[in-house]
Amino acid sequence: MSPPAIIAPSILSADFAELGRACSETMAQGADWLHVDIMDGHFVPNMTFGAPVVTKVRPHVDRPAGAYGRGTFDCHMMIAEPKRWVRDFKKAGCDLYCFHYEAAVSSTAADTPEGTSSAQTSPKELIRFIHELGMQAGIAIKPKTSVDVLWDILENPVAEERPDMVLVMTVEPGFGGQSFMASELPKVTALRKRYPDMHIEVDGGLSEKTIDQAADAGANVIVAGSAVFGAADPGEVIRKLREAVDSRRGKL
Numbered sequence: 354m355s356p357p358a359i360i361a362p363s364i365l366s367a368d369f370a371e372l373g374r375a376c377s378e379t380m381a382q383g384a385d386w387l388h389v390d391i392m393d394g395h396f397v398p399n400m401t402f403g404a405p406v407v408t409k410v411r412p413h414v415d416r417p418a419g420a421y422g423r424g425t426f427d428c429h430m431m432i433a434e435p436k437r438w439v440r441d442f443k444k445a446g447c448d449l450y451c452f453h454y455e456a457a458v459s460s461t462a463a464d465t466p467e468g469t470s471s472a473q474t475s476p477k478e479l480i481r482f483i484h485e486l487g488m489q490a491g492i493a494i495k496p497k498t499s500v501d502v503l504w505d506i507l508e509n510p511v512a513e514e515r516p517d518m519v520l521v522m523t524v525e526p527g528f529g530g531q532s533f534m535a536s537e538l539p540k541v542t543a544l545r546k547r548y549p550d551m552h553i554e555v556d557g558g559l560s561e562k563t564i565d566q567a568a569d570a571g572a573n574v575i576v577a578g579s580a581v582f583g584a585a586d587p588g589e590v591i592r593k594l595r596e597a598v599d600s601r602r603g604k605l
């Protein structure tokens with residue numbers, strides 16, 4: 354059976370001037386995790402914030418110990434140098450460090466005269482490093498990236514080098530409020546077929562209108578920014594998203 358629904362409101366759509374309060378309110382409204390979008394203006398054409406802000410926001414969320422517990426800080430690292438920031442985000446209170454496959458394998462860093470820089474790392478090495486620091490590891494793919502790049506990483510016999518979650522982007526990363534790309538769902542279906550127990554996250558354009566398609570494909574971790582933070586009753590939206598996913602459990 355697929356894992357239960359995890360609803361992770363994206364704080365990208367929250368009022369940044371009131372971020373701590375927005376996080377604690379969202380948790381009180383029924384969120385499971387908080388999805389924290391970190392953008393560097395290089396990997397994506399937008400910037401948000403870094404580890405110092407996460408450090409300040411973290412105490413506003415009551416978090417019981419244990420992986421994937423309520424209040425997990427699910428940090429979606431839309432950054433060009435994912436290896437560089439692992440330690441800082443661990444210190445800041447990140448629980449799940451989800452990096453982009455495309456950033457990890459980017460060859461630009463290796464093209465420098467000095468050779469390999471700290472920016473370059475293999476996904477397997479990066480996952481191991483994240484695990485060594487005591488965080489869960491996620492790997493994300495953009496819409497233009499084939500799901501086929503993940504099989505080798507997921508089938509690694511070395512457990513420490515396997516991700517705990519795959520994030521399938523259902524918009525081009527960079528901005529909230531974009532339209533859901535149903536064209537990405539076959540990736541979710543293929544992942545769920547091979548990995549019935551794995552956390553599969555979808556991010557971008559998720560709402561009451563699009564959740565059924567994502568749930569049918571097998572996604573269980575649902576990121577929603579504008580649909581939750583823009584709602585008159587965010588708790589009701591969270592409840593409906595959860596119900597859509599949990600009603601498919603055992604039927605996929």
Ligand SMILES: O=C(CO)[C@H](O)[C@H](O)COP(=O)(O)O
Nearest residue numbers: 363526527529530558578579
């Ligand atoms: O990663 C993201 C953008 O890159 C956001 O998490 C995502 O777009 C959520 O916003 P919305 O639910 O409004 O689409």
